[in-house]
Amino acid sequence: xxxxxxxxxxxxxxxxxxxxxxxxxxxxxxxxxxxxxxxxxxxxxxxxxxxxxxxxxxxxxxxxxxxxxxxxxxxxxxxxxxxxxxxxxxxxxxxxxxxxxxxxxxxxxxxxxxxxxxxxxxxxxxxxxxxxxxxxxxxxxxxxxxxxxxxxxxx
Numbered sequence: 001x002x003x004x005x006x007x008x009x010x011x012x013x014x015x016x017x018x019x020x021x022x023x024x025x026x027x028x029x030x031x032x033x034x035x036x037x038x039x040x041x042x043x044x045x046x047x048x049x050x051x052x053x054x055x056x057x058x059x060x061x062x063x064x065x066x067x068x069x070x071x072x073x074x075x076x077x078x079x080x081x082x083x084x085x086x087x088x089x090x091x092x093x094x095x096x097x098x099x100x101x102x103x104x105x106x107x108x109x110x111x112x113x114x115x116x117x118x119x120x121x122x123x124x125x126x127x128x129x130x131x132x133x134x135x136x137x138x139x140x141x142x143x144x145x146x147x148x149x150x151x152x153x154x155x
Contacts (some may be wrong), residue, residue, distance in 0.1 A: 061108055
């Protein structure tokens with residue numbers, strides 16, 4: 001009887017620990033406005049776009065949607081790059097395979113990738129034949145909670 005109780009108590013404890021770990025999980029929202037002026041070097045394209053992304057701190061899952069329009073021609077490549085601050089270039093981190101707008105995807109990040117993403121050192125850009133180094137680009141920035149959200153968090 002004692003052995004069964006001990007086994008049951010161990011199982012209940014494990015379930016509680018797993019359930020509690022998700023209480024500390026957080027989804028961080030990020031966004032970027034894509035423009036030719038943000039490219040390095042800048043260009044005068046009339047193309048624009050945006051990226052909306054979420055990063056889950058419990059699973060390290062990075063989910064994104066990128067949309068663009070008005071480019072000089074079809075997209076020939078698109079990537080997330082880093083680590084780099086705005087105005088600097090960096091190698092691609094995530095290669096996009098399906099280039100039609102909107103682009104959607106999810107991938108798991110390493111701890112170092114997550115750190116760079118959350119400190120503003122990632123950017124997204126779309127390349128075209130007319131602009132092989134990138135036609136539109138935007139730095140990913142984490143959204144800040146509004147005052148109303150901050151007050152709720154403090155309570």
